[in-house]
Amino acid sequence: MIVFTAMNEATTRDPDLTRSRILQAGFELFVDKGFAAVSMRELAQRSGVTKSLIHHHFGTKEGLWDAVKEAAFSRYYEGQKDELEGADAPDSNLLRNGVIRYFRFLQENPQVVRLFTWMHLENDSTCSEMDAELVALGARRVREAQEAGLLRADVNPTHVVTIFIHACSQWFEVRPQHKNWEGIGSDDEYLEDFMKIFMDGLAPGAAGPETDSN
Amino acid sequence: MIVFTAMNEATTRDPDLTRSRILQAGFELFVDKGFAAVSMRELAQRSGVTKSLIHHHFGTKEGLWDAVKEAAFSRYYEGQKDELEGADAPDSNLLRNGVIRYFRFLQENPQVVRLFTWMHLENDSTCSEMDAELVALGARRVREAQEAGLLRADVNPTHVVTIFIHACSQWFEVRPQHKNWEGIGSDDEYLEDFMKIFMDGLAPGAAGPETDSN
DNA sequence: TCATTGATTGACCGACCGGTCAATTCGAGT
DNA sequence: ACTCGAATTGACCGGTCGGTCAATCAATGA
Numbered sequence: 350m351i352v353f354t355a356m357n358e359a360t361t362r363d364p365d366l367t368r369s370r371i372l373q374a375g376f377e378l379f380v381d382k383g384f385a386a387v388s389m390r391e392l393a394q395r396s397g398v399t400k401s402l403i404h405h406h407f408g409t410k411e412g413l414w415d416a417v418k419e420a421a422f423s424r425y426y427e428g429q430k431d432e433l434e435g436a437d438a439p440d441s442n443l444l445r446n447g448v449i450r451y452f453r454f455l456q457e458n459p460q461v462v463r464l465f466t467w468m469h470l471e472n473d474s475t476c477s478e479m480d481a482e483l484v485a486l487g488a489r490r491v492r493e494a495q496e497a498g499l500l501r502a503d504v505n506p507t508h509v510v511t512i513f514i515h516a517c518s519q520w521f522e523v524r525p526q527h528k529n530w531e532g533i534g535s536d537d538e539y540l541e542d543f544m545k546i547f548m549d550g551l552a553p554g555a556a557g558p559e560t561d562s563n
Numbered sequence: 564m565i566v567f568t569a570m571n572e573a574t575t576r577d578p579d580l581t582r583s584r585i586l587q588a589g590f591e592l593f594v595d596k597g598f599a600a601v602s603m604r605e606l607a608q609r610s611g612v613t614k615s616l617i618h619h620h621f622g623t624k625e626g627l628w629d630a631v632k633e634a635a636f637s638r639y640y641e642g643q644k645d646e647l648e649g650a651d652a653p654d655s656n657l658l659r660n661g662v663i664r665y666f667r668f669l670q671e672n673p674q675v676v677r678l679f680t681w682m683h684l685e686n687d688s689t690c691s692e693m694d695a696e697l698v699a700l701g702a703r704r705v706r707e708a709q710e711a712g713l714l715r716a717d718v719n720p721t722h723v724v725t726i727f728i729h730a731c732s733q734w735f736e737v738r739p740q741h742k743n744w745e746g747i748g749s750d751d752e753y754l755e756d757f758m759k760i761f762m763d764g765l766a767p768g769a770a771g772p773e774t775d776s777n
Numbered sequence: 778t779c780a781t782t783g784a785t786t787g788a789c790c791g792a793c794c795g796g797t798c799a800a801t802t803c804g805a806g807t
Numbered sequence: 808a809c810t811c812g813a814a815t816t817g818a819c820c821g822g823t824c825g826g827t828c829a830a831t832c833a834a835t836g837a
Contacts, residue, residue: 361833361834362783362784362785362832362833362834363784364783364784364785367784367785382599382685383597383599383684383685384600385596385597385599385600386598386599388823388824388825389824389825389826390823390824390825398785398786399785399786399787400787400825400826401785401786401787401826401827401828402784402785402786404825404826404827405783405784405785406784409825409826410825410826463684466680466683466684466736467684469680469736469737469739469740470597470677470680470681470684471597472739472740476740477740477741477743477744478743480740480741480744481741481743481744481745484741484744484745484747485744485745485746488745488746501759503759504756504759504760505746505747505748505752505753505756506746507744507745507746507747507748508747508748508752508753508756508757509756509760511734511741511744511747511753512730512756512757512760514733515729515730515733515734515737516726516729516730516733518733519728519729519730519732519733519736520725520729522680522683522733523683523729525683525686526683526686526690526691526694527691527694527695527698527725529691529692529695530691530694530695530698530699530721530725531695531698531699531702531721532699532702532719532720532721533698533719533721533722533725534719534721534722538719538722539719539722539725542718542719542722542723542726543722543726545715545717545718545764546718546723546726546760546761546764546765547760547764548764549763549764550759550760550761550762550763550764550765551760551764575803575804576802576803576804576813576814576815577814578813578814581814581815602793602794602795603794603795603796604793604794604795612815613815613816613817614795614796614817615796615797615798615815615816615817616814616815616816618795618796618797619813619814619815620814623795623796624795624796
């Protein structure tokens with residue numbers, strides 16, 4: 350009986366909701382200020398629970414930090430993996446669409462970019478493991494396109510993926526600052542220019558005559 | 564008299580040396596762990612002086628942080644500015660050489676990359692102001708090259724500079740991690756591949772026939 | 778209905794935080 | 808030789824830190 354446990358709000362106990370509220374508060378604060386600059390008392394206040402309750406659910410401050418990273422990363426990871434495995438036939442627009450989707454994802458999840466940057470700075474290994482798999486997946490698709498003659502073959506596929514990841518993520522990492530940069534455009538204008546250069550530079554036979562070569 | 568004040572080492576007082584020792588310790592620790600995670604006691608121990616002495620020379624922890632950033636950034640800024648203002652005739656290798664020099668600078672000063680990343684995350688304005696000037700300087704040179712017909716003219720010069728800055732700095736920002744990335748190459752191999760794609764993508768007339776255009 | 782279990786609370790702990798201050802110690806000008 | 812100011816020290820401050828603990832409180836199964 351009492352199947353309708355969902356009817357109560359805030360009046361009764363709901364450990365799952367509590368957990369997720371703490372997680373959300375942790376996500377917001379850690380993304381904003383970084384792990385070291387956030388206090389347990391701050392986390393408690395933001396999530397509307399007691400400090401002890403956070404310890405009850407997550408053990409230590411590091412425990413909560415790990416849970417926050419885990420949750421954010423698994424969301425990111427699943428989304429990206431689905432997109433990468435979605436298409437199967439290599440066509441000339443596959444890379445273009447992949448870049449655009451990646452750019453859009455970061456655009457809609459700027460907090461994730463900040464979180465990953467904090468993780469990178471503290472040499473978090475979780476980050477690198479999952480990243481490695483995604484990059485490998487993307488690199489495989491680039492190699493397929495190269496073998497199909499759709500992309501120039503004289504560049505390392507992993508580097509191709511790395512370059513576009515860098516160009517996208519760094520854009521959002523420093524975006525709060527470059528609004529004062531002289532002549533800089535909007536997200537979309539940047540993406541458009543990047544795509545022009547990147548795609549043309551990757552076209553087969555792009556090693557044109559004006560290169561002084563080696 | 565007593566002109567040879569340099570003969571004494573550690574025996575006598577040397578406020579300048581003390582200052583620079585504290586600055587160095589601050590640089591190392593802040594780069595490594597970020598501002599919030601470093602304690603005054605840690606800084607004192609690392610620099611071999613008393614905690615009170617740090618307060619005497621720099622006022623507060625923030626004061627030292629500012630001094631560290633100031634010192635690092637002015638070194639970076641002067642170096643980059645010299646290079647950008649050095650050459651004056653726009654030639655086809657100007658951008659290529661500029662990118663390479665920027666890449667080499669980051670390669671030799673990986674700590675600076677970390678420092679700037681910490682600054683970005685805490686929305687430090689010092690960063691953006693000086694960055695803005697450097698980017699504007701670089702963008703001007705790109706525009707000159709465009710007007711001379713050496714680079715494609717249908718892309719925003721500021722975006723061109725932004726893209727290569729991102730591709731270089733993000734590479735070193737995440738470098739500790741991507742050693743496990745499948746198939747990734749060395750610094751130089753990455754730079755080489757990036758230059759291929761970037762320079763060919765920027766060549767005039769790069770908007771080739773295979774683009775489905777718009 | 779009642780015992781059990783886990784959610785939740787507030788009081789409390791020792792450690793450490795950044796910062797201050799009065800007291801010393803040196804170096805340099807006179 | 809004396810003085811004055813800066814460099815340097817260690818003791819000390821109030822406050823905050825992350826974490827613990829015993830005690831309540833509410834749901835749940837027997």
